[in-house]
Amino acid sequence: MAAVKEVQFRKHLAVALVYAIAKKKKNKRRRWYVHPLNKTRRQDGEFALFVHHMRNTDEEMHFSYFRMCAARFDDLLKRVSPFIKHANTHRTPISTAERLALTLRVLACGATQQSVAETFKMGPSTARRIVTEMCEAIWVALKEEFVSVPKRAQWETIAQDFWSRWNFPNCIGAIGGKQVLLRAPSRCGSLHFKETHSVALLAVCDAQFKFTMVDIGAYSQENDGGVLQVSPFGEAFLQGQLDLAAPKALPGTTTVCPHVIIGDATFPLNMNLMRPYSGENLTTAQRVYNYRHCWAQQTIENAFSIMSSQFQIFGRPIESSAEKAVCIVQACVALHNYLISTDAASAEKAKYITPNLADDTTPAGDVRPGEWRGLTEPGSSLVPLGRPTHPRRTQADTATRKVLKDFFQTPEGSVPWQDRVITCGLNDAH
Template identity: 35%
Template sequence: MSQWHFNGLLDLLKDDLERETTPFREPISNKDRLAVCLRIGKSTVSQIIPQVCDALWRRLQPLYLAPPTEEDWLEVAAGFQDRWDFPNCVGALDGKHVAIQAPPNSGSTFFNYKGGFSIVLMALVDHRYCFTVVEIGSHGSSSDGGIFRSSDLGKALQRGDLHLPGPRPLPGTEQPVPHVIVGDEAFPLQNNLMRPYPGRQLDEPRRIFNYRLSRARRVVENSFGILASKWEIYQRRIKLQPHNIDKVIKATCVLHNYLIKTLSLVSHPAPEARAEARAGGVERLQPCGNHPSREAFNLREIYKDYFMSTGKVKWQHAACFGVAAV
């Protein structure tokens, strides 16, 4: 983090970090409190870290991670169309198991499929690698398929409470279709949530659809990669109480947005965006079963046909199959 960004954060947080001077000791300066937290120091700062993380979330969240409005969703949809060639897309969704040290007396509550202990971070990301919605706190022992269905995000999407824009025609067509979120096999196929076609022996239209969806969904993988590379706490098991882990994760997510938006990150992610695979403290969600509605199934078919006709891009066949179309 640059000195300019650090000083900007310090100015935002100064009222939250100020401590009273007593006759017995001088308080730790605001500058040192913020520096200690961002470096994730030793046990002597165990009280400072949650306090600063609370302040970071309280001050930055309304500015850099506020709930999206319909106008915000439309801006994201335009970005996914222009940058990732996936129209009517309002975000890419993924979740990660964040490795933690087993809390005392927690039994198997946080025990996950990899044989470790974790808390789940679920995030929706826009076309610029910024988080638009984050949800933290599901226990590692929860089934990955059930984590989304029981999450506030999953319930809001199912109820239609995310204030997504109404259906609009895909470019060059006349039939209105819903705006969608793209995810991988860990998420169910729903009216507003697209996932890949299952199986390996797929025909060309389905393979093209899967490629186009994967290309749009890659932004969330890159966002997690940037997050894990910038904040070393994700490189190993986090040794804090679960409620303080939630605070740390929320703080890193809002700092992620703060840095990207103030740095005006370019179209393509930096090399560290691919560091997720090397982050020892972050694991993928597992694929889940799926029983889609007829409407969701039909919507995926509409996208599949669109990508082979009006929405076709000249490079998709070569990118998917390694050879140019004849």
């Protein structure tokens, strides 16, 4: 009996202590309305002291600082402003321009939100709220125009670009996936990638490295193909619910072939989704197909790497919860597409994609590695999703790949250097 009373006493005591602590926190008064070090934000904060001066004197530095020129910044500000609403009740309200500048600086430089907050003379919690809110606004403001799923006519234009630039016919995109590593919070539940918190990024890109379809936040330890099957756009694609371009004759021939998306060995083979031939004892024609496939499929790796090299927040695990990380990744994807789409209007020193940033080939077919390879950090937060899959395949699935394989052996479909490349074994390097 005494033992039961002791247990009950301890329970009541624990409840009383929790209530007392909660009440104390509720009644605790803020030490300062604005921290003394941040009261001079309007005079010597980074936005007032540096950003205003820089935009009028050094366009190249402005691009390095924000990954866009002043004209692009102003245009972006105009686009996101309708989605940022704050009552001017604060003693020193933070303008939308300053909020955008803070957010772009966090995304571009890769420094912690706390360190950027210090230079902008803001409290860390204020800066974190601003970054989340602004990333949400950037996504909403840009996604319809710059990250929407292409229509049928747009798919056909993408296919023409892949053929002219990457020598792969009837291709409407390259698909790939990454895990975006996060600094694991104290309570991470079941969302683990090895021992690190993460979210998944699955995307398709066009021949110009713009993302055409994205799914962000599928928490999974699956490989790319596994995430594809549970992602909204992947499910629609595999079930034939996307308005893809109709099958079309391969260039210079009467052979009709479906339009396809190309992926690596982590994806399943499907009538509209190609993967390389697997195995060691491949025929010459299969090796040529793999070379042509893998070279064109590098567009998605270039897209991921260009984005991560320009937005250094991907240079190391992102310090954020999974929910807020989704907002950050969405904003970077939208900004990536927006800046590529508006590159033509930017000065040469302020272009998002410079002439040598992406991988390319010489007229003789030799690979010229893109400059992004020297810009990405070794500890990048973007890592591969998983291992190759070995799914079942139907006759229709293999037939599409065979048509493309045979086309690459014809005068209309071959490129002069393909035999030399596979003879030298260079296809493995792609």
